[in-house]
Amino acid sequence: MTENQITKKRRRVKGEGSVYKRGDGYWVGALDVPTTSGARKRIVVYGKTLAEAREKLGKVEQDVRSGIPVPDKVWKLGPYLEYWLENFVKRNRRPATYNLYEMIVRIYLKPGLGSRKLTSLTVPMVQEFLNRRLQECDSIRKVQVMRTVLSAALTRAVREELVMRNVARLVELPQWQRGTIRPWAADEARDFLAAAKPDPLYTAFFLLILYGLRSGEVLGLRWDDIDFDGGTIQIHQQLQRVRGELFLAPVKTQAGKRGLPLLDAAEHALKLQAERQALYRIDMGSAWPETGLVFTTRTGRPVEPRNFVRSFRASATTTRSGSSRSTTPGTLSARYSRTWAFPPATRRRSSATRGSAPRWRSTPTPTMRPAVMR
Numbered sequence: 001m002t003e004n005q006i007t008k009k010r011r012r013v014k015g016e017g018s019v020y021k022r023g024d025g026y027w028v029g030a031l032d033v034p035t036t037s038g039a040r041k042r043i044v045v046y047g048k049t050l051a052e053a054r055e056k057l058g059k060v061e062q063d064v065r066s067g068i069p070v071p072d073k074v075w076k077l078g079p080y081l082e083y084w085l086e087n088f089v090k091r092n093r094r095p096a097t098y099n100l101y102e103m104i105v106r107i108y109l110k111p112g113l114g115s116r117k118l119t120s121l122t123v124p125m126v127q128e129f130l131n132r133r134l135q136e137c138d139s140i141r142k143v144q145v146m147r148t149v150l151s152a153a154l155t156r157a158v159r160e161e162l163v164m165r166n167v168a169r170l171v172e173l174p175q176w177q178r179g180t181i182r183p184w185a186a187d188e189a190r191d192f193l194a195a196a197k198p199d200p201l202y203t204a205f206f207l208l209i210l211y212g213l214r215s216g217e218v219l220g221l222r223w224d225d226i227d228f229d230g231g232t233i234q235i236h237q238q239l240q241r242v243r244g245e246l247f248l249a250p251v252k253t254q255a256g257k258r259g260l261p262l263l264d265a266a267e268h269a270l271k272l273q274a275e276r277q278a279l280y281r282i283d284m285g286s287a288w289p290e291t292g293l294v295f296t297t298r299t300g301r302p303v304e305p306r307n308f309v310r311s312f313r314a315s316a317t318t319t320r321s322g323s324s325r326s327t328t329p330g331t332l333s334a335r336y337s338r339t340w341a342f343p344p345a346t347r348r349r350s351s352a353t354r355g356s357a358p359r360w361r362s363t364p365t366p367t368m369r370p371a372v373m374r
Contacts, residue, residue: 017057019050029057033064075162077121078114081105084153094249095242104149108133113150118162126150127171140176147171184209196315201303203273204295205312211260215312216240219303220248221294226262226270233260239293239302246302270294 017031029045043060047053075083085105089098112129113121126147133143151168158166184192189209196205204218216238225234235258240247251257262270273294280298281288288300295303 017061019053019057021050027053029053029060031057031060031064033060075118075157076114077116077118078110080118080157080162081109081114081153084156088156089152094240094252095245095247096240096249099242100145101149101152104146108146109150118157121154121163121167123167123170126167130171130173134174140174144173144176147173192316195318196312199311199315200276200298201295201308201311203269204303204308205315206269207266208312210263210266214238215305215308217251217256219293219295219305219308222292223274223294224292226294228262228267228270231262231267233262233266234258235260239305241305246304 017029019027019029021027025048027047027050029047031043032040033043035041045053045056045060047056082105085098085102089101093101112133113126116125130143130147133146134140147168151166154163154166154168157163193202193206193209196202199205207213207221208215208218211233213235217235219239220237221233221235222237225236226232227234235251235256237248237250240249277294277296280296280300283298284300291300291302293302297303
């Protein structure tokens, strides 16, 4: 019995695929299947023999029986990454996160894997790409970020039923070790604050060291976040520059939203800052922009983060604090860090404040120091 006779032996039932031989000798299998949108799409497979065509068609039929819909569109990774960035990352992530992901996609993922079909990505394919990036002297951390971005995009593709699995999760990379953090000693913090005293941003430096805030958190602090009567400071947002624009963005995690005790030294420094800002406002008159920020320029504008870092480093390099290592405000991120730069002072609740918000002791704790990365 010939292969043509085999295909004509019985009538096909509705929904069953068909197999036939083309004039050039190749065998063709075709089947109507449901797509991710609920419509139907005709899938065509090819084989040199009847058995090969039937095997390929059988795999399609098995997916249909398993409830796996076929994508309406055959995506390549490059266009899908652009679609993912625009429709999901840009809408749901912070501007800084979108900026980082877009850069990784544009510089690394699209040139390296963008021409591959989404459904044809394999673990060895992604592993080879990441290994090549390591061989080209990209840092382990940078390559890990590439995998993170690709994995996030493929997770979305899995949810949209465009692929069956996230192959980026299955690749292996060397472990990344954080650099050693060496905290400032008390005398180093004291020397830095003494050197920074004339700087208009001195109060910001003071809070950064006293509480271990990030520089963006200090620059994003609003007067509404400070409760002088209740004795608290609320950290909700941070100032960032992304793609040439300044943004007031939420802190990175839910845990980053926190309340801090308003210590005596901090309260005094903030009241001096309020007086300084009031003089700036008088000088500017009606041209003063009401941003509500605690730290502004003389014209009322938000402080440029790069200028903040530049001023911090300038004060650090004039002291022994910055003589032996690179120092930036962003590395002073240990929560509730304190130094012994200020006289111990205990804040006690008086009878007038009992029943209201609690007040805290401002006595420095020996185990809490600001961290400065080498």
